[in-house]
Amino acid sequence: MGNTESVVVQKRLARFRPEERPLIEGVFERLQGDGGSGKVLTLESFKSSMDTLASDSMIKRVYRAACCVESGAGTATVTGSGKAITAATSGVSREQLVVFLADLLRGTAEERAPLVLAMSQEGAGNSEVVTREQVSQFLQDVLSSVVKILVSRERLRGWKLDRMGDVSMGVKLLAEQMCSELKASERGTCDVCSLEDWVFRVSQVAAYLELLVSEGLAVVLPNRPPLTLLPACLEAPWSKLKCLLDLPTLMFLAPQLPDSYSAPWRLLFTTQLHGESFSRMVAGLSKRGPTLLLIRDTRGHVFGAFASHAWEVKPQFQGDSRCFLFSVYPRLRVYTATGYNQHFMYLNQNQQTMPNGLGMGGQHGYFGLWLDSDFGRGHSRARPKCTTYGSPQLSADEEFTLDYAEVWAVGKPPAPEEGEEGRGKRSVLDMDPEVQAMMEMAGKTLHSQGLREPEEDED
Template sequence: MGNADSVVAQKRLARFRPDERPVIEGTFDRLHGTGASGKTGKVLSLDTLKMTMGKMASESMIKRVFQGILSIDPGVPLPPGDGISREQLVIFLADILRGTAEERAPLVLAMADAAVQTLAHRGHLRAWQPDRMGDGPQGVKLLAEQLTSELKSSDQNTCDIPCLEDWLFRIPTMALFLELLIGEGLEVGLPSRPPPTLLPPCQYAPWNDLRCLLNLPLLMFLSPQLPDGHNAPWRLLFSTNIHGESFTRLVANCKSRGPTVILVKDTKGHIFGGFASQSWEVKPQFQGDSRCFLFSVFPYMRGHSRARPRCTTYGSPQLSGDEDFKLETVEVWGVGKLPEEQEQDEKKKSVLDADPEVQAIMEMTGKTMHSQGLREPEEDEEQ
C-alpha cells in the first residue's frame, strides 16, 4: 500500500503478523483479477462479490455484506465507481479477523436484521405485531452487540473455524438464525424438520390499545433463556399504559398466573426486568428458585452481572439509570402455563415421564417397563 493510502487501513493492517499482511493486501487484487499489479482507481463491484461468495451465501446476504463494506469510511477519497475500494476491504477484513466485538457487530447486525425481516415477511410472527411494539432497529443493534460479545477468540486472537463452532455451540440462537435464513432464503423445506422457531406465540395482548416495551429482537434474546423455551405462550397481564399505576391492580392481575416476565422502563430511558419462575403470591416469605434471573434491555442487552454495585440476591449491577429512579412504564407478561394447566399435565404423566433419569437407570439395570406399551395414545396438542 502506498504513501497516499488510508492511515486507518494501515493501523488495521498492523494487527496482522508480517507474513500475514501480504495475504490481506493481496485479497483485493485476487478478487479483482488484476494479479499483483496494484493499479489504482479500481473497485470491487457487487457482481464480483456475488461470483466469489455465491456458493456460500444467498444474494440478499451478499448484498448486505457489500453494503456493509461500502459504508466503511477509509479516511481517504474513494476512487470513482460504485464499488469497494482496496482500503475499505482491508479495514473490513481486519475488523472481522482481528476486530473487537464492537467492530464485528455490523455483520451480526446484518444477520439479526435479516432474521427479523424474514420473520416479518414470511409470516412467522406468531400473532405478534411489531408496529405496536418497541424500537425494533435499536433492538436489532443491541441483540447483535450482545451476541458478538460472546464470541471468544482463539489463542492467536483470531476468529477461526473452531472459534465460530464454539460460538454457535454456546449460542444456539445463532444457529437458528442461520437455519432460518438458509432454509427460507433457498426455500429448502424438509418434511422431517419444520422451520426453526425464533419467537414464542403471543396468546393475548390488547394490541389496539397497547404500545409495549417488548420488541422482536428482545423476544429472540429472552425466550431461549426461559425453561419452556420458544413454545411457551406469552400473554399480557399488566401494563401501566393500559391498567394505570395501581400496585393493587398489578398484584391482582399477576397473582396465581404462572411464570412471568416483568419489564421496567425508568425516566432515564433504561429498560430492565426479570423472570419469575413461579406465580406471584402475597406471602411474607421470599419466593422463587434458581431459574429466576434479572436482565438488562437498554442501554445494553445482557442477562448476567459483571459490575458493582450488586444486589444481595442475584449479584446484579445497578440496572436503572440512577440509584433512585422514577418509573415510566411497567409491563408484566405471563410466559407459561397457568398453575391449574400445569397440574393437569403433571397428573397425566407417569413417574417415569416426570423423571427420565429413573427411566434411564431402569433400562440400564435391565428392568422391564411393562406399562410402556399399555398406555393410551397421547392426544395431539396441536389439534
C-alpha cells in the same frame, strides 16, 4: 453432478437424507435460471432469490462467502493471496454452492467459522482477521434480515410489529450482546479460531444464518419445519397497547426461559392501560403462573425480571434458581440467580419481592431489584450490607423512579383451586379477597407512618 463431483462434495451430501440430496443439488440450477452465467452463479443470481428478504449488503456477504469456498480442500477458506477477490469476480460454482449449503445448514463450528469470517469482511477483502466492529455490523445485517423474514413469512405468532419497540435499536442491542461473547485478541481482532469458539458457544449465530440461507435461497427440506424464534402471543389489546418489547429483544429473552414454559405469552398488566396502581398489578399477576416483568425508569433504562412460579400472598419464599433478572437498555444482558440463598421471590405484607429481590418495602438484604408498594419507587441493586457483592444495577439510578411497567404471563397457569372453576375468566381489575385485604393493610400502615396519602379511588 455425475462422476466429476469431488470426494468433498460427496461427503457433504452424505449429511443429508436421500430425499434431501436432490433438493440441495437442484439449488444451483434454480438460481442459474435467475441470472446465472455459464457454469457459475453471479451476484445477480443471489439477488434475484434474496432481494425481498435481505438487504443488499447482506446478499453480498452471502455471495462473497460462497465464492470463498475451496471445495477441493474441503473447507471454506479466505486466503491472503487475493484468491477471494478473484473468486468473487468469477462467480460460484456448483461444487462451491453444495459445500457452502452443507456447511451452513449441517456443518460444525469449525466449518462455519471461515464462512462467518468471509461474511464479516468489508467489500472484497481477503484479510485473515476481522475486528469486533466488523462482526457486529455483520450480525446487524443478519438480524435485520431475520426480522424481515419473520414479517414477510407471517411468522410473528400474534405479535404486532407496529405496536412494539424500535426494531433497529433492538437489532443493535442484540448484536452487541452476541458480540460480547466473542473473545478477541488484545488488538481487538478475531481470527478463524476465535470465531470457531464463538460460533460453538453462541448457538444463535448458526440458527440465524440457517434461517437466512434456507429462506433466502429457498432451500426447503422435508421433515425440517422452520425455526421458531418467537413465542406465541395471546390476549394482548394491540389497538390500545404500545409495549416495551421489540422483536430482537423477544428473540433474546424467550430462549432464556425454562423449556417447560412454552405456553403463549399473555399480557396481565401495563401502566398504560391499568394505571399506576400497585394493588391492580398484584391482582393482575397473582396466581397466573410464571411471569415476566418489564420496567422503564424515568431516565429511559429498561430492565426486568422473570419469576418461575405463580405469585401468591404468603410469607414463604417461592420460586427457584430459574428466576433471573435482565436489562434491555442500554445493554441487553441476563443475570442468573447468585446461589447465595434461596430467596428467589416472595410476596407478603412486609416484604413483597420478586426474583432474588424485586420487592416493595423489604427490610432485609436483597439482590438486584424491588418495587415499593408506594407505586413509582424502586431499587435496583443489593444493599451494601448484603453479601451479594457485585450485583447488577439495572436502572439508571440505584434508587429509581418508575415511568412504565408491564407484566406478561409466560407459562401455563396453575390449576384452579377447588371452588374456582365456575369463576370464569378474571379481569386484571378483579381483586382476590386475600390480595385486597393485604393491600388495604399495607396502605394503612404506610399512611400511619406518614409515607403515603390515602387514595380516594383505590380499588
